[in-house]
Amino acid sequence: MDTFEPKIVGFLCNWCSYAGADVAGNAKLNVPASFTPLRIMCSSRIDPALILTAYFRGADGILVAGCHPGDCHYEKGNYFARRRFAVTKNTLKALGLDSQRLRLSWISASEGKRFAEVVSEFTEHIKKLGPNPLKETGDL
Amino acid sequence: MAEIMKLKKSADAGIKDILKYLLEKKKVTGAFLLKKTGAGSVHYSLVTNNDEMERSVPFAPVMPENAARMLTIFMKQKPPGEPLAVVVRPCELRALVELSKLGQVDLSQLFVISVSCPGVYPIKTYLKAEKPDELDAAYKKSAANGEIQKDLRATCNACEHFLPIGADITVLLVGKDMDSACDIVMNTEKARDYLSGMELKKAEEDTESKAVVSLRKKRDAEREKLFSSLPLPDAGMDGLIQVLGKCIQCYGCRSVCPICYCTLCYFDSANNESPAPISENEAGKRGAVKVPSDTLFYHLGRITHIGISCVGCGACSDVCPAEIPLPALYYRSGKMIQDMFEYTPGKNRDEERPLSVFKEEELGEYEH
Numbered sequence: 001m002d003t004f005e006p007k008i009v010g011f012l013c014n015w016c017s018y019a020g021a022d023v024a025g026n027a028k029l030n031v032p033a034s035f036t037p038l039r040i041m042c043s044s045r046i047d048p049a050l051i052l053t054a055y056f057r058g059a060d061g062i063l064v065a066g067c068h069p070g071d072c073h074y075e076k077g078n079y080f081a082r083r084r085f086a087v088t089k090n091t092l093k094a095l096g097l098d099s100q101r102l103r104l105s106w107i108s109a110s111e112g113k114r115f116a117e118v119v120s121e122f123t124e125h126i127k128k129l130g131p132n133p134l135k136e137t138g139d140l
Numbered sequence: 141m142a143e144i145m146k147l148k149k150s151a152d153a154g155i156k157d158i159l160k161y162l163l164e165k166k167k168v169t170g171a172f173l174l175k176k177t178g179a180g181s182v183h184y185s186l187v188t189n190n191d192e193m194e195r196s197v198p199f200a201p202v203m204p205e206n207a208a209r210m211l212t213i214f215m216k217q218k219p220p221g222e223p224l225a226v227v228v229r230p231c232e233l234r235a236l237v238e239l240s241k242l243g244q245v246d247l248s249q250l251f252v253i254s255v256s257c258p259g260v261y262p263i264k265t266y267l268k269a270e271k272p273d274e275l276d277a278a279y280k281k282s283a284a285n286g287e288i289q290k291d292l293r294a295t296c297n298a299c300e301h302f303l304p305i306g307a308d309i310t311v312l313l314v315g316k317d318m319d320s321a322c323d324i325v326m327n328t329e330k331a332r333d334y335l336s337g338m339e340l341k342k343a344e345e346d347t348e349s350k351a352v353v354s355l356r357k358k359r360d361a362e363r364e365k366l367f368s369s370l371p372l373p374d375a376g377m378d379g380l381i382q383v384l385g386k387c388i389q390c391y392g393c394r395s396v397c398p399i400c401y402c403t404l405c406y407f408d409s410a411n412n413e414s415p416a417p418i419s420e421n422e423a424g425k426r427g428a429v430k431v432p433s434d435t436l437f438y439h440l441g442r443i444t445h446i447g448i449s450c451v452g453c454g455a456c457s458d459v460c461p462a463e464i465p466l467p468a469l470y471y472r473s474g475k476m477i478q479d480m481f482e483y484t485p486g487k488n489r490d491e492e493r494p495l496s497v498f499k500e501e502e503l504g505e506y507e508h
Contacts (some may be wrong), residue, residue: 048444049406049437056437058425069500079498084444086506087477087495091444094476095380096373105508118508138428139381140436 006034006060006126010119011050013043015073016109017065023112031116032123035063042066044077048088051102055092058135061101061126065118068106078106100129142347144312145340147322151311154322155198155227155253158309158335160190162225167334168251169218172211173198173227181267184210186224198227199255199313201279201292202266206398206455208235212244225251229260230304231453234486235398237306238449241493244401251334254304256314256352258283259296263458280318286351288358295454295467298363300356303347305487308334315351367472370465380436383469386462387435393456393466399446406445407438443473448495449485450474 012018018039024031040046043066054062064085066078085104093099103125105118134140147154159171175185175196182200184207187193207228218224228236233254240247258279260266269275275291282289288297304310308331312323324340325347326332371379391407394400406412414422414433423429452471460466478484481494 047406049411049441052437052440052444056434057422076498079500080495082503082506083481083495083498086480086503087448088444089506090476090480091440091447091473094373094473095440095443096376097380103508104506122508133377135425137377137381138423138426138433139385139430140433 004127004131006123006131007058008032008035008061008063008119008123008126009054009059010035010037010063010065011040011043011046012037012107013066013073013078014039014041016067016071017043017105017107017115019109020065020107020111020115023110024115025112027112029112029116031119034060034123034126035119042072042074042077043081044074044084046081046084048084048091051085051088055097055101055132056134056140058132059101060129060132061103061122063103063105063118063122065105065107065115068108071108097134098129098132101126101132141344142325144343144345145324145326145335146343147324147340148320149322150320151199151313151316151318151322152197154324155311156193156196158253158324158338159187159198159225159227160193161338162251162334163188163190163193165337167222168225169222171196171225171227172207172214174200174202174204176200186214198253199311199318200266201258201261201276202263203229203232203260203453203455203458204263205396206235206453207232208239208245208398209396209401211236211250212239212401215245215249218246218249220249223249223251225253227253229257229453230254230301230307231257231299231451232398233304233307234301234451235449235453237486237489238399238451238493239401240489241496242401242449247489251330252304252307253309253311254307255311256304256347257296257299257302258313258355259289259292259299259302261291262293265291283313284315284317284351286315286353286355286358288355288362293454293467294366294457295452295471297359298366298467298471299359299452300363301451301484301487302355302359303352306489310347312347312349314355315349366468370468370472384436384439384464386464387439388462389432389435389438390461392459392461393470394442396455396459397442397446398451398453398455399449400442406441407434439469443470443477447474447477448481448483448493450478451485
């Protein structure tokens with residue numbers, strides 16, 4: 001298990017979290033290489049189907065990150081995103097899948113340090129969980 | 141206590157009289173209800189003629205398709221003016237309310253007649269019955285006594301909202317002899333106004349009758365049983381594959397679902413295609429992939445998309461060729477999602493769907 005390097009898909013909102021990731025890069029902070037960032041215009045763009053696609057294709061962890069509540073570039077997108085995320089997470093839980101592989105975090109455009117911390121923490125968390133069992137089976 | 145109008149006829153004949161009256165007086169542009177066809181089957185039909193009304197069977201114990209689905213297609217471009225009278229079951233009405241919130245139908249153009257619902261038979265049971273009369277008699281008997289009828293749809297026997305919410309007229313079927321009584325409750329001013337010219341005998345009665353209360357209790361117990369019949373979530377991923385793995389992805393459940401109204405479904409869109417490079421890559425990692433390889437994804441996607449509005453009508457279970465326990469799966473998951481927001485689909489026309497609104501301070505436990 002020591003050699004397990006998780007694959008984490010991160011959906012980052014264009015205005016805050018993606019900019020936060022940029023700040024982390026400029027400041028040369030350490031961010032685990034297990035993280036694959038995807039830029040989206042707003043966290044409310046995240047249809048549950050996108051999270052599920054990543055999950056069933058075998059992503060070990062999925063991060064959705066957006067602006068802090070109250071700071072959304074579109075005023076209220078992140079509030080909708082939070083409700084949808086909660087529904088997706090609970091659906092996985094109710095059907096016996098591992099909802100701990102999903103995470104929602106708010107990271108602002110200036111929080112490079114927080115970005116690096118969130119990704120490192122989440123990577124550690126996923127390492128403890130082990131690989132996503134769904135990537136082994138062809139019966140999906 | 142509610143004011144009840146009593147017609148001394150069968151429930152079928154009574155409601156037909158009312159519909160004929162509404163048509164004659166031009167209060168409505170037509171009546172939308174179940175009607176027998178030449179093939180011996182029963183279908184929703186638009187009836188505008190009193191002779192044809194005779195062949196209608198408004199309370200046939202079957203739901204060939206959820207009426208809400210039909211009505212959204214059907215009500216498009218209806219000009220303003222007199223409404224259409226519709227005879228629907230409570231779950232169909234709740235689906236209509238959900239669809240109106242989604243901008244798919246205008247409820248002000250409907251005059252809604254609904255029932256206190258004993259449930260319906262699965263389509264196959266109804267169509268294949270060797271002795272339809274016996275099936276009918278058994279149905280009426282259990283309805284009159286407020287009993288569970290084990291041959292009915294599983295979701296019907298587990299239904300908690302069998303008294304309609306927001307109908308103009310409610311015809312009482314539970315606890316009544318459908319052959320000799322047509323007891324109707326006028327719920328709205330519109331109903332009283334439309335029927336003011338009809339001679340109806342008034343009486344006072346509690347709509348929460350003994351039979352209704354006892355049926356509700358029995359159905360609550362049935363629902364517990366239905367929900368606990370799934371091995372989920374305890375059996376984990378393998379359990380889920382056990383339950384859903386039989387799916388042949390005919391998308392029948394989606395086609396009959398009243399809430400699935402999108403003209404282009406995500407699962408039919410280019411977003412969900414698995415061209416050779418993707419499939420080969422996936423197979424390479426896993427050794428093999430089932431084709432199509434998105435069965436679990438499809439069902440989970442559907443639950444997250446429509447769960448909040450699922451009324452538990454059971455239309456999906458009637459059409460599933462693989463006999464997947466869809467009622468337990470969708471009804472239970474839907475209810476779980478609805479409970480998160482204390483939302484009952486179709487209950488309140490003025491309440492927004494929870495995924496279209498938010499509170500600024502909430503769901504903190506989901507943020508990290």
